[in-house]
Amino acid sequence: MIKTTFKAHPIMILRLMKPYLFILILPLIRALIQYITKGEINGLLALEIIAFCFILAIAILRWRSISITVNDRYVTVKKGFLIKTRAVIEVSRLSSVSLKQNIFDYIFRSVDCEVNTEAGTPKKSDFSLKMHINDAKLLFKLIYGEEERQTVKFSAYRIALLAATTSSAASGIIVGVPIINQASDLLGVAISDMLLSEINNVSSRFNNIFPPIVNTVTIILLIAYGVSFIISFIKNVNFKLKSGKDGVEVQSGIIVRKRIIFKKSKINNICFEQTPLMRLIKKYSMRVSVGGYGDSKGDAAVIVPIATHKELEEQFAEHFPSFEVNGSFIRPLQTRFNLNRFLYIPALLALLILGIGAALMIIFPYFDRLVLFLMVVALCVDGYYASVCYHNYKHGGLNISDCVQASGSAGFTVRELYCEKNRIGVIKISQTPADRQFKTCKIKITVRSENADSVRVKNIDTSTVKNSLREQFELNIDE
Amino acid sequence: MTFALPKKTQLLWQMRIVFAFALLCAAVAFFSRYTLWFLLPAAIIATLGLGFAFVYMPFYFKSYKITVDENSISITKGVIIKTIQIMPFPRLVFAQSFTTPLSAVMKMKCVMLKAARGWMLIPEIENVNADYLLDNLRVKPND
Numbered sequence: 001m002i003k004t005t006f007k008a009h010p011i012m013i014l015r016l017m018k019p020y021l022f023i024l025i026l027p028l029i030r031a032l033i034q035y036i037t038k039g040e041i042n043g044l045l046a047l048e049i050i051a052f053c054f055i056l057a058i059a060i061l062r063w064r065s066i067s068i069t070v071n072d073r074y075v076t077v078k079k080g081f082l083i084k085t086r087a088v089i090e091v092s093r094l095s096s097v098s099l100k101q102n103i104f105d106y107i108f109r110s111v112d113c114e115v116n117t118e119a120g121t122p123k124k125s126d127f128s129l130k131m132h133i134n135d136a137k138l139l140f141k142l143i144y145g146e147e148e149r150q151t152v153k154f155s156a157y158r159i160a161l162l163a164a165t166t167s168s169a170a171s172g173i174i175v176g177v178p179i180i181n182q183a184s185d186l187l188g189v190a191i192s193d194m195l196l197s198e199i200n201n202v203s204s205r206f207n208n209i210f211p212p213i214v215n216t217v218t219i220i221l222l223i224a225y226g227v228s229f230i231i232s233f234i235k236n237v238n239f240k241l242k243s244g245k246d247g248v249e250v251q252s253g254i255i256v257r258k259r260i261i262f263k264k265s266k267i268n269n270i271c272f273e274q275t276p277l278m279r280l281i282k283k284y285s286m287r288v289s290v291g292g293y294g295d296s297k298g299d300a301a302v303i304v305p306i307a308t309h310k311e312l313e314e315q316f317a318e319h320f321p322s323f324e325v326n327g328s329f330i331r332p333l334q335t336r337f338n339l340n341r342f343l344y345i346p347a348l349l350a351l352l353i354l355g356i357g358a359a360l361m362i363i364f365p366y367f368d369r370l371v372l373f374l375m376v377v378a379l380c381v382d383g384y385y386a387s388v389c390y391h392n393y394k395h396g397g398l399n400i401s402d403c404v405q406a407s408g409s410a411g412f413t414v415r416e417l418y419c420e421k422n423r424i425g426v427i428k429i430s431q432t433p434a435d436r437q438f439k440t441c442k443i444k445i446t447v448r449s450e451n452a453d454s455v456r457v458k459n460i461d462t463s464t465v466k467n468s469l470r471e472q473f474e475l476n477i478d479e
Numbered sequence: 480m481t482f483a484l485p486k487k488t489q490l491l492w493q494m495r496i497v498f499a500f501a502l503l504c505a506a507v508a509f510f511s512r513y514t515l516w517f518l519l520p521a522a523i524i525a526t527l528g529l530g531f532a533f534v535y536m537p538f539y540f541k542s543y544k545i546t547v548d549e550n551s552i553s554i555t556k557g558v559i560i561k562t563i564q565i566m567p568f569p570r571l572v573f574a575q576s577f578t579t580p581l582s583a584v585m586k587m588k589c590v591m592l593k594a595a596r597g598w599m600l601i602p603e604i605e606n607v608n609a610d611y612l613l614d615n616l617r618v619k620p621n622d
Contacts, residue, residue, distance in 0.1 A: 082579070083578070083579050084577070084583070085576065085578075086575065086613070087576075088575075088613050089572070089573035093572050117572045117573055117593075118594075118595035119572035119573060119594055119598070120593075449595070
């Protein structure tokens with residue numbers, strides 16, 4: 001029986017001290033530089049040095065206490081020197097193991113190793129430690145063994161498309177604003193004020209029917225979107241998919257290199273997804289849901305960054321044959337009347353937007369251009385919603401066999417979900433008065449996993465769905 | 480197999496509770512230098528702490544029953560509201576033990592059993608029993 005124990009890399013000390021970077025370490029460095037260059041001593045310097053030494057000592061003790069032991073059946077993780085913890089995980093219960101390497105890691109030959117299971121906090125790895133690169137490679141080999149894997153590379157163009165279609169101004173703001181604020185504090189310069197005045201200056205040069213505030217907000221959102229795009233591109237560029245008989249390995253990134261490996265048997269579900277921007281260029285991405293994978297919202301386990309539906313189907317059949325469905329596809333009735341049932345909500349919303357917009361223009365004539373702009377934005381969103389509804393009518397449906405296929409939407413994302421029958425967590429059937437009259441129903445399928453991915457399929461025949469559920473899940477459902 | 484918590488667990492938690500309430504009581508009593516009225520909440524806190532540690536906790540720990548069978552582990556506990564928590568072994572993902580300086584001195588460990596979106600906590604038990612649980616729970620039949 002092979003048994004190997006790995007200790008954490010010394011760079012782990014720096015990681016353990018990272019939370020104190022802005023409140024202690026950087027002010028201390030600044031005070032020391034001030035002392036060396038100007039000969040001035042900050043009144044708090046002695047206290048800061050004592051606190052720094054204390055935190056450093058704690059970090060060293062915590063680093064010394066971390067270890068990971070692997071044998072052919074179990075992974076044991078030990079950590080803590082005051083409160084000691086020991087976790088024992090069966091190898092078969094591991095969801096995924098990922099390695100991340102940034103520039104500092106590259107210099108010091110270390111790597112950030114994350115061990116994930118289904119039992120952790122959502123969007124957070126269960127165990128994370130810095131290891132020596134060679135130790136991490138050996139750990140990978142001990143846990144997942146070695147097998148021949150076919151490599152698929154994706155071009156920078158495709159990654160740029162993925163970044164462009166999945167980035168959002170909101171994530172750009174979330175990342176960018178704290179950086180600007182921290183930089184302003186450290187340099188003692190009001191960078192945000194400078195940026196805002198520059199944006200105001202630029203936006204005043206545009207002459208269009210919309211008021212200046214619209215230009216300013218648009219420029220801010222475009223900059224935020226650009227930031228998000230660059231981050232997403234750098235994170236995903238150099239994307240490689242290695243698929244073997246049992247395992248899947250995904251590599252990506254230049255500055256921060258990421259490598260994740262998991263067994264195909266640990267996949268909860270596979271999704272073909274289309275974000276609003278992807279819908280404009282008629283492309284999809286394929287992602288898998290693996291327990292514990294990812295430490296932030298944007299870290300979906302993307303398997304194929306961007307491709308047409310046909311290309312995705314080919315990749316799906318090649319890499320995940322066990323997920324193929326073989327039952328009959330239950331879809332909404334393809335009649336003009338049923339199409340109207342799918343489209344009446346966006347039509348009503350459009351009328352409502354036009355009505356409210358007209359009323360606001362009459363009540364507040366001074367703000368007519370702003371109201372017009374907001375109306376145009378709302379109508380665009382409603383138009384997109386109508387296109388999703390049309391997609392649900394044309395391509396939505398459900399197929400229940402040993403594997404389940406559900407095509408529909410989740411919010412504004414068009415989604416096609418595949419999973420094994422025994423991975424389904426909740427099946428929710430709902431009927432509005434209209435559904436009861438036309439003997440149709442809405443069905444929501446939620447996967448039993450950390451991500452709890454779900455899809456909603458609308459207006460399909462109730463008795464066919466219930467028969468299918470009775471047959472496959474041996475359920476006792478009333479007519 | 481059904482077992483209860485050892486007496487030492489109760490003692491450990493009584494020490495922790497008394498220490499926590501003593502700290503809180505001292506913090507409130509500190510303000511009595513400004514007005515003696517602060518002694519009243521300090522006295523209430525001290526009474527509550529003592530009552531909690533020496534009246535409620537003995538009943539609470541006495542109510543603890545841990546049952547391990549072929550398929551699952553279940554914990555029954557509660558004085559006023561009784562709860563039964565059951566974890567089938569196929570749902571168990573991993574087991575984790577915790578040792579604090581005080582529990583280390585008393586040679587005890589706390590065990591946490593983790594499942595997807597849920598967990599079960601067994602308060603401090605003897606080191607030998609905790610290690611036995613950690614080493615044996617995970618080899619139960621899984622799906």
